[in-house]
Amino acid sequence: MAQVYVALGANLADPISQxxxxxxxxxxxxxxxxxxxxxxxxxxxxxDVEQPDYVNAVVGFQTMLAPIELLDALQAIENQQGRLRELRWGPRTLDLDLLLYDDQSIDTPRLVVPHYGMRERSFVLVPLSDIAPELILPDKTPLSSLVNKSLKAELVLAQAPTVK
Structure with missing residues (x-):
């Protein structure tokens, strides 16, 4: 069983519902x-793409799926919710990014974990710290050392999740 963290983002078709x-x-x-x-x-x-603001969150859970099986399942959920891959960093109904898979470092053509951009993204670090404040990244960096007040100030709380 693996502990995983997944970033969620949406800015089309009622992002909170997505x-x-x-x-x-x-x-x-x-x-x-x-x-x-x-x-x-x-x-x-x-x-640089003109588009609406995003709604973002992070979920953590334990799973029996192997990393590529999990990636396939995440992409299937995106597709079921109307995800089209037309434009890099363009608007989307749903984006699911596998951030962490246990303490593994994975670097394959299809999957890079830890997620390549998570350290620079407040919309990933802040919600991740909400659910896993004591988390230590695979390179032994404490998550808490990456989250500061200025990162938190960049984000506006949109809503509490309906699924806990």
């Missing part, structure tokens, strides 16, 4: 009573 639906779907990948969901935060989009 995250709620994704959390419900993620329950099927998690062992019983292991899913923890951060509050939802609003954040500005990355890149």
């Amino acid at each position: 995250l709620n639906s994704a959390c419900e779907a993620l329950l099927s990948l998690a062992t019983v009573d292991s899913l923890a969901t951060s509050p939802y935060y609003r954040s500005a989009p990355m890149g």
Whole structure:
């Protein structure tokens, strides 16, 4: 059984509902009573594409799935919720990124864990710290050393999750 953390983001088709639906779907990948969901935060989009703000969260859960099986399951949930991969950093109904898989470091053509951009993204670090404040990253960096007041100030609380 592996402890995993997944970042959620959406900025199309009622983003809060998209995250709620994704959390419900993620329950099927998690062992019983292991899913923890951060509050939802609003954040500005990355890149130069004109688009609405995002709603972001992080979930943590235990799973029996191997890393690539989990990636396939996450992409299936994205597809079920209308995800189209047309434009890098473009608007989307749902984005699910596998941030951490136990304390493993994975570097394959399909999957890089820890997620390559998580250390620079307040919309990942802050919600991750909400559900796992004592987390130590695979490189032995305490998560708490990456989260500071300025990161927290970048985000606006959007809503509490409906799935806990």
